[in-house]
Amino acid sequence: MNLIKEVKKKREFFGLPDSVVKRALVESKDDIKEARSLLRKYFGVFLTNRVLKGKGDLLGIHMSSKKRDYGEFYSKILKGVDDVGSVVDLGCGVNGFSYEYLPKGIEYVGIEAAGQLVELMNVYFKEKDFDARAVCLDLFDVEGVVKILRKAKKSRVVLMFQVIDALENMKRDFSKEFISVVMENVEVLVISLPLVSLGGRKKFAVRRKWLVDFLIKNFDVKKDFEMFGERIICVRK
Ligand SMILES: C[S@@+](CC[C@H](N)C(=O)[O-])C[C@H]1O[C@@H](n2cnc3c(N)ncnc32)[C@H](O)[C@@H]1O
Structure with a gap:
């Protein structure tokens, strides 16, 4: 079998x-x-029936994106980052549906394991004729991720919104290795960490000191702020 x-x-x-x-x-x-x-x-919590059926405002349904005002979110994240050529979104969930809130003319590539979400986003990009695509890929396929990063238009901004926990759950300490490789191939990296649990009930005691220490030690931390229940950290080489 x-x-x-x-x-x-x-x-x-x-x-x-x-x-x-x-x-x-x-x-x-x-x-x-x-x-x-x-x-x-x-993965299952993100693949609810409503998301899979792909009806309505998917950003408002998906657990990690529903609290965000994307206009405000992206403008704060990208403020001061000149000449953004592309945004590569690792473990993007349904974030691709927020393309319209990004600055005009940007290339968007979303990488996501859930193939159903990838298909929904690609249909949407085609319909709207956006310079955007979603790719079904396992982030543990580091070579595959690097290939995509190398091809993306400079300056490249990489998003890792609420994916560190998923990676760490699967392989402890993988994120540090992964972030180091990603940083060799991009100009800006933006990491977000949830401050409350995805269900929104219990307050997380999430300090993730190990990650913050790692980022401070190895890169230039440009921004570190809280917004919509997330801690956002932007780093450059
Ligand atoms: C908490 S959700 C965050 C989604 C999106 N980044 C956001 O913040 O709106 C985590 C996402 O990472 C994806 N993911 C987890 N492990 C992955 C892997 N190994 N490869 C690709 N995607 C993965 C999940 O399918 C899920 O969509």
Whole structure:
């Protein structure tokens, strides 16, 4: 039996890259139920029926984007960053639907594991004739990510909004390695960390000192502020 195929028979997982499913299978020692439950933990909360059906304002439905006023959000993040050529959005969720709030004429590339979201965004980009595309890729495919970054128009601004936890859950300490490689190929990196849990209930004691210390030690931290329940940190080389 092909275990990857078997796991992907559940509709919410069929669009995930095989490498993501394989990691869950390794972690669950090839137990299909357990692998699905891990994937549900990592990805399932974002793949709700309303999001998958792709009706209405997806930015307002998706858990991590619904609190944002994107106009204000991007203008604060990009203020002082001259000549932005492209925005590459790693683990973009449904952020691609916010393209209109970015400065005019920018190339947008969203990288996302959930294939269903990628398809929805690509249909939208085509309809609107935007200089934008979404790619279904596992961020652990670092070579694939670097290829995309190298091709993007300079100056390149990379977004990692609320993805550090997802990466760390899958592989501890992967983010530091990953950020170092990303920084070799971009001009600006913007990281956001949730200050409250995604359900919004309990207050997080999220200090993530290890990440902030790492960023301060290795890069030039240009901005560090809180907005819409997120801590935003912008760094340059
Ligand atoms: C909390 S959501 C944040 C979405 C978006 N960045 C935002 O802030 O609105 C995390 C996203 O990262 C994606 N993700 C998690 N692990 C990933 C991986 N290994 N490769 C690609 N995408 C991944 C998830 O599918 C999910 O859409």
